[in-house]
Amino acid sequence: MLKILLVEDDTRKLKNIVNALQDAEGCDLENIDRAPSASDAKRLLKETEYDLLILDIALPERPDKSPSPKGGIGLLKEILDRDTQYYRPKHIVGLTAFPDILTKFADEFAEDLWMVIQYEASSTQWAEQLRRKVEYIVLAERSRPIPEYGVYLGVVTGLQEPELAALLEHVPWGWSNFSQPADAYTYFKGAFEKDGLRREVIAVAAPRMGMTATAITAMKLISSFHPRYIAMVGITAGIKGACQIGDVVVADPSWDWGSGKFMTSKSRAFFQQAPHQIPLDSFLKGKLGMLGQNGEALDSIRRNWKGTRIDNVLRMHIGPVASGSAVLADLSIVSKIVKQNRKLLAIEMETYGLYAAAHEAPLPQPKAFSMKAVCDFADKKKKDDFQRYAAFTSVQALRVFVEEYL
Numbered sequence: 001m002l003k004i005l006l007v008e009d010d011t012r013k014l015k016n017i018v019n020a021l022q023d024a025e026g027c028d029l030e031n032i033d034r035a036p037s038a039s040d041a042k043r044l045l046k047e048t049e050y051d052l053l054i055l056d057i058a059l060p061e062r063p064d065k066s067p068s069p070k071g072g073i074g075l076l077k078e079i080l081d082r083d084t085q086y087y088r089p090k091h092i093v094g095l096t097a098f099p100d101i102l103t104k105f106a107d108e109f110a111e112d113l114w115m116v117i118q119y120e121a122s123s124t125q126w127a128e129q130l131r132r133k134v135e136y137i138v139l140a141e142r143s144r145p146i147p148e149y150g151v152y153l154g155v156v157t158g159l160q161e162p163e164l165a166a167l168l169e170h171v172p173w174g175w176s177n178f179s180q181p182a183d184a185y186t187y188f189k190g191a192f193e194k195d196g197l198r199r200e201v202i203a204v205a206a207p208r209m210g211m212t213a214t215a216i217t218a219m220k221l222i223s224s225f226h227p228r229y230i231a232m233v234g235i236t237a238g239i240k241g242a243c244q245i246g247d248v249v250v251a252d253p254s255w256d257w258g259s260g261k262f263m264t265s266k267s268r269a270f271f272q273q274a275p276h277q278i279p280l281d282s283f284l285k286g287k288l289g290m291l292g293q294n295g296e297a298l299d300s301i302r303r304n305w306k307g308t309r310i311d312n313v314l315r316m317h318i319g320p321v322a323s324g325s326a327v328l329a330d331l332s333i334v335s336k337i338v339k340q341n342r343k344l345l346a347i348e349m350e351t352y353g354l355y356a357a358a359h360e361a362p363l364p365q366p367k368a369f370s371m372k373a374v375c376d377f378a379d380k381k382k383k384d385d386f387q388r389y390a391a392f393t394s395v396q397a398l399r400v401f402v403e404e405y406l
Contacts, residue, residue: 001028002051002137005089007041007075008034009060009067013097013119017054020127026138037063038075045079045086052137053089054130057096057105057116069098073105087182091137093130095119146363147226152199153402154227154366156206156218158350163234164188164205166391171399173201180224185217192403199402202227211256211323211353218357222366229284229406230358230366233398235390236321236348238374239338244312245386246302248397249346250288251321251370252280254355257337257347258324275322275340278355281367285318287405288369291397292316297404301396307389314393319345321370323352347378371397 004021008014014034021027033048035041037060059071068074072094079086094109094116096102102118109116115133119126157163168175173190180187188203202225206217218230236249243249255275280288291297292315302314320341338344351370358368375390 001031002026002134002141003048004032004052004054004134005041005044005048005050006032006034006054007036007038007059007072008054008056008095009036009063010056010097013056013121016121016127017095017130020130021134023127024131024134024138027134037061037065038071039063041075042078042086045089049087050089051091051141052134053092055092055094057094057101058098069101069104072096073108076108091133093117093133095126095130097121149228149364149366150200150226151202152228153201153406154218154221154225154230155201155203155398156214156221156230156232156350156354157203157234158206158209158214158232158348159234160205162388162391163394164203166388167203167233167395167398170392171395175203183220183224185220187221194403201402206350209349210325211350211356214350214353215357218354218368219361222357222361226364227366228364229402230354230368231398231402232351232354232368232370232372233391233394234348234350234372235375235387235394236346236372237376237378238346239344240377240379242319242343242345243315243317243374245374245376246310246312246314246389246393247374248298248314248316248371248393249321249374250280250292250316250318251346251351251355251372252285252318253277254321254323254351254370255340256324256352257322257340278352278359280318280369284367284369284406288316288318288371288401291401291405292318297400298397301393301400304396305389305392307392310389316371316397317345319343321346321348321351321372323348323350325349346372346374348372371401373397 022029033044039062055072057072058067058069060067092114097119106116117126117129173192175188175190177186177188190201191198206213255277259275298314320343322337355368358366373390373394375386
């Protein structure tokens, strides 16, 4: 549905315009915002991106002022200024009931290829013109082709430290930071060469830990940059006996271990589990499996660590990883989560959000994978001693995978 801003101070004229719009296919009255003055319109244009702006040319600057013949033109020039602080509407239609104003300012609308319509309460011609304009915009939006993939890879981390910091420090892809208009996030752009082609990468840290923040961050990255692949790197709690400190765990499948319903039976409360699992793409699973079998490449990652010596043989595992909304340091809770999948490898807080965002993203959808490394075992001995090593093995495994196998 189109998002429309109607800037009009005459209540009777406003009602007639709204009646005309409701007859247009693809126009929903709930998506029409009204502004009686230029100042009200400016406030809305700072907050919302509109598909269509319908602008009364004779408009008051503020609700308590009289209309000015140039009020709408002044607003138009301000929102179209190069350094504007407003969202620019995709389409603009000028509307006036005064023939002399129409004659005087029609050329200024025409300069930017906008149309201006003569409003007459006794005629239906203006309403038909407006309806046809709205329906054309709707048809144009529907016929817009599916965008092509943009960057090669998007990378999301759950934390700035140590996860994003490890990526920027240990993966030499020529990183530079930048921001997007109307987006508070800081993004990082890098690239690597493969098969004679330059592969671009966009990385970003979620503003906080957890599935919700990760899903929002991933969807923003997908919508803005259309990556062919989207990955998550970072640290995770492993299941003791299934993996060791530093091991890289690829999630297949991923699910929210807290999904379900609390119930009571015979005065006893219990939790009925209902996890929705999202599997790893089969193409990626095959490629990641090749890296998992390359013991030499994985051992090289371990040996390149400059911190405290780690003697464990570095391995990569592909298998079940559960996501949850809380940091765990209680083996009794871990044992309950293991019951959801007896082959569980790790428990963390974000991957399901990434997988869900990619799974539900508009076309073209990226293929998603998560490569997190074990830093503890979610027990009473949980410490931060191995977080930097795990972050290092995670981002290095990502580098080797995308440069050599993907």
